[in-house]
Amino acid sequence: MITKSIATNKHSQLLNITRLVEEAVDESRISSGVATIFVSHTTAGITINENADPDVTRDMLNLLERMVPWSDPDYRHFEGNTAAHMKASMLGNSTQVIIENGQLQLGTWQGIYFCEFDGPRQRKVLIKILGN
Numbered sequence: 001m002i003t004k005s006i007a008t009n010k011h012s013q014l015l016n017i018t019r020l021v022e023e024a025v026d027e028s029r030i031s032s033g034v035a036t037i038f039v040s041h042t043t044a045g046i047t048i049n050e051n052a053d054p055d056v057t058r059d060m061l062n063l064l065e066r067m068v069p070w071s072d073p074d075y076r077h078f079e080g081n082t083a084a085h086m087k088a089s090m091l092g093n094s095t096q097v098i099i100e101n102g103q104l105q106l107g108t109w110q111g112i113y114f115c116e117f118d119g120p121r122q123r124k125v126l127i128k129i130l131g132n
Ligand code: ZN
Pocket: 077, 079, 080, 081, 082, 085
């Protein structure tokens, strides 16, 4: 398992971590297999989406905020970050990418995003690469 540290710098943020995952693939020396990327936090997630137009991640964050507002008089969770927990579950805490010829098989317009919903914080991403 490879652990990568990430420092987020906004309250909500989609951070492109594709390069970090590529580094992990290089370190593993596995040329054919699968990379599992796992976020071990309850207020952050992981997703794969558009890497070219930054307005896509902006729009995604805005839509998530509209669907799950930060404050609501009905929330009961004592930490006050119910919305962050909800968004983390909506996007999920892991993803997988196939590796061939030592390269992640992402589409041209795909990037792997760490999804911060209660930052800024020091975070970590766990990457496990299995060969076949
Ligand atoms: Zn909480």
